[in-house]
Amino acid sequence: MAICEDRVIAHVDLDAFYAQVEMVRLGVDEEAPLCVQQWEGVIAVNYPARKRGVTRFDKAGEVKKKCPECILVHVEVLSEEQEQPKAKVSLARYREASARIFKLILREIERVERASIDEAYLDLTDMVKKRRGIRDNDENLSRASDSIILGEGLDPSRKDDLSLIIGSEITSDLRRMIREELGYTCSAGVAHNKTLAKLASAMNKPNCQTLVPNSCVQGLMEKLPFRKIRQLGGKLGGELEALGVETAAQVQCYNLEELSRRFGQKDAHFVFDIVRGIDRSEVVPRSKPKSMLAAKSLSGEQDWDGVNRWLRMLASELHDRMLFDEEVNVREARNLVISFKSGSVPRTTSKTLPMPRGQSNRLERMLKEMQSLLRNTPSFSFPIDFLGLTATNFEDKPADNESINKFLKPSAPGSHQAPIEKVQASKNENPGIKKWLLGPKAPPDPEKQAEELSQETADFLLAKKLQRDDDIEASRQYSTGKSGRAQLKKPRRGTIDSFLQKAPD
DNA sequence: ACGGGTTAGACC
DNA sequence: TGGTCTAAC
Incomplete structure (x- = not known):
């Protein structure tokens, strides 16, 4: 098999x-x-x-x-x-640190999926192929010296084991760079699929990495409580547990028909595969969040006055994050979702609004819209124990002609440089909350803004701009088809690969 | 020992 | 589409 x-x-x-x-x-x-x-x-x-x-x-x-x-x-x-x-x-500190880390990872690795603020999946398959060199078995084995290897060890003459070894070398290099350039330690798992890699990364923490050769998988499943497997930690895992089994290998005793009877066809297939360590789900290249939430649990707000103050606070934070996101990711949220929990109802309900468009006065417009929506929502009744605002359905903004035009027509001397809404924007609505990007609405050029912003913030903006360029480049590469032309990117990929010169293939 | 704030994805 | 539910960090 x-x-x-x-x-x-x-x-x-x-x-x-x-x-x-x-x-x-x-x-x-x-x-x-x-x-x-x-x-x-x-x-x-x-x-x-x-x-x-x-x-x-x-x-x-x-x-x-x-x-x-x-x-x-x-x-x-x-x-x-x-x-x-x-x-x-506010989690801003951690979001920024995360952005720096992902910026570094994207510099070195093409196929990166941001799984959470502090987790990434990397598909190293192509890089591994390029890194194969002519070496003997011992030499190859030493390339995994940084890893803990599950099971009975590796056979570097096996193709699958060798690719894992090279993957672990790449991962180790990456972790060292994160450590040296940014100061953070991390753990990693290297395997042939996402589920096993995730399982492995948790096995030797902190600051260590774990390798999962094919030969160890069945042995691993023998001992493994299946609830540790991603997606089996919740309700589905609970239903499985009700069958009176504990380890993944015990679940292997059920055939597809039996599983299908208890769960749907879909879950049955998923469970059947996953307890055998089989997972074909792909690493989906994505580094930007798909939605942004500002939320707060409350101890029973009793009136509109209290609710409105929270709404203002939440909207203000969300609005700041949206402005920032518009700058660095060149996109705008289309929808605004309001979630709430009224004391009487045990769960949250939500309502969707079109996100007010355009920069000026948006915060005030958001507040107006939300208030009128809630006033007409019968299920919105006091006391309120939870409020949340989500910006979703981001859409890329059309190309920014202002900065492009600067190149095309060398700055017409008398042309209007100062936008009118400058005045509007600076008498700002939310004084108490962070005002990084508020104030003079400079052209979206991080280098320019560096004069006005703190060094740290300027660095960050710059970093994000570079990341954006990376994303554009990466997606351009994808659209050219995964074979052949993908070599375009080689130039900057030196840092990891130069560590060991790859074989001329 | 389940709590606050976040995110993503599946389902109807 | 909008809204809910699940799962995870």
């Missing part, structure tokens, strides 16, 4: 990501225990703190008891009036 998969897939996972972001930001000693706090809870615990028994489910007070020397860093908080109970957390 050949598993007939020649892909090489890596899953890369940052170690205790939010905690690392704070450690790098604040220059904290690597060995110091640190937690990231959100209100009274703890949402990230670094490994030194875990060693001392701290867990994600502790409250801030318990952390201090278990580990008095533990550094607690609170997530960034936004509020309109300083020191007011109306405040919400």
Whole structure:
């Protein structure tokens, strides 16, 4: 039963990501225990703190008891009036760090899927092919020296094992670059598909990578509680558990018909394959978020006054993020979704609006639209325990002629350079909230803005612009067809590949 | 030991 | 399409 998969897939996972972001930001000693706090809870615990028994489910007070020397860093908080109970957390720090990391990854690897803020899948198949060299078995084996290998070891004379070895070398190089250039450690799994790679990346944390040769898969499934498999951690896994089985290998005892009777045809096939370590799902190249949410759980707002203040706060944060996204990703949200939970109803409901278009006054227009919608929504009744706003259905903006024209016609001397809405935009609606991109609406040229913005922000904008260029380049490559012409990109791909000169094929 | 804020994808 | 549900971090 050949598993007939020649892909090489890596899953890369940052170690205790939010905690690392704070450690790098604040220059904290690597060995110091640190937690990231959100209100009274703890949402990230670094490994030194875990060693001392701290867990994600502790409250801030318990952390201090278990580990008095533990550094607690609170997530960034936004509020309109300083020191007011109306405040919400912002994950901006982590989004920025994430963007830097993905920028680096995209510099080195073509096929990258952003799976979450701190996780990526890489399809290394093509890179591996280019990296094969003429070496003996021992030499090849040493290329995986950085990895922990599951099972009985590798046979570098086997094609599948060799490709895994080379994949692990690429992954290791990448991890070193993330470490050296940005300061973050991560763990990785290298396997022939996404599910196994993901499983493996969690096996040796932190700061280590794990290899999954085909020869170890069945042995792995013998011991593996199937709930650890991606997509089987929730309800579907629960239904499986009700059959009285625990390991993936035990699930293998059910044939397709039996599984189909209990679950749908679709889930049956999925389960049948996945407990055998088979997963043909592809790495989907994508590095930009598809939606943006600003949300807050509330303790029963009783009136419009309270609700409107939260709406303003949420809309304001979302609006800032939208402006930023428009600059760096050259696209605009088409829809605005309002979600809420009324005390009486046990789940959230949502309503969709067309996103107000155009830059000027948009925040005010959003607020007007939302309020009139909610007033006409009978299910919206007090008290309210949750509010959320989502920007979705992004559409690319038409090419920016302003900057193109600068090249085409060398700046006509008297031409209007200053847009009128400058005045409008700067008497801004939301003073208390971050105003990075607000103020003078400069042309979307990061280099220009660098004069006005903090160094860090300028770096970030620049980085994102470069990433955008990468995305454009990558998608252009795809559209030319996956064979033949894809070599166009070679130039910048030096850093990893130059580490070992690849075979002339 | 399930809590707050996010994201993505499937389904009807 | 819009809205809900599931799963994951």
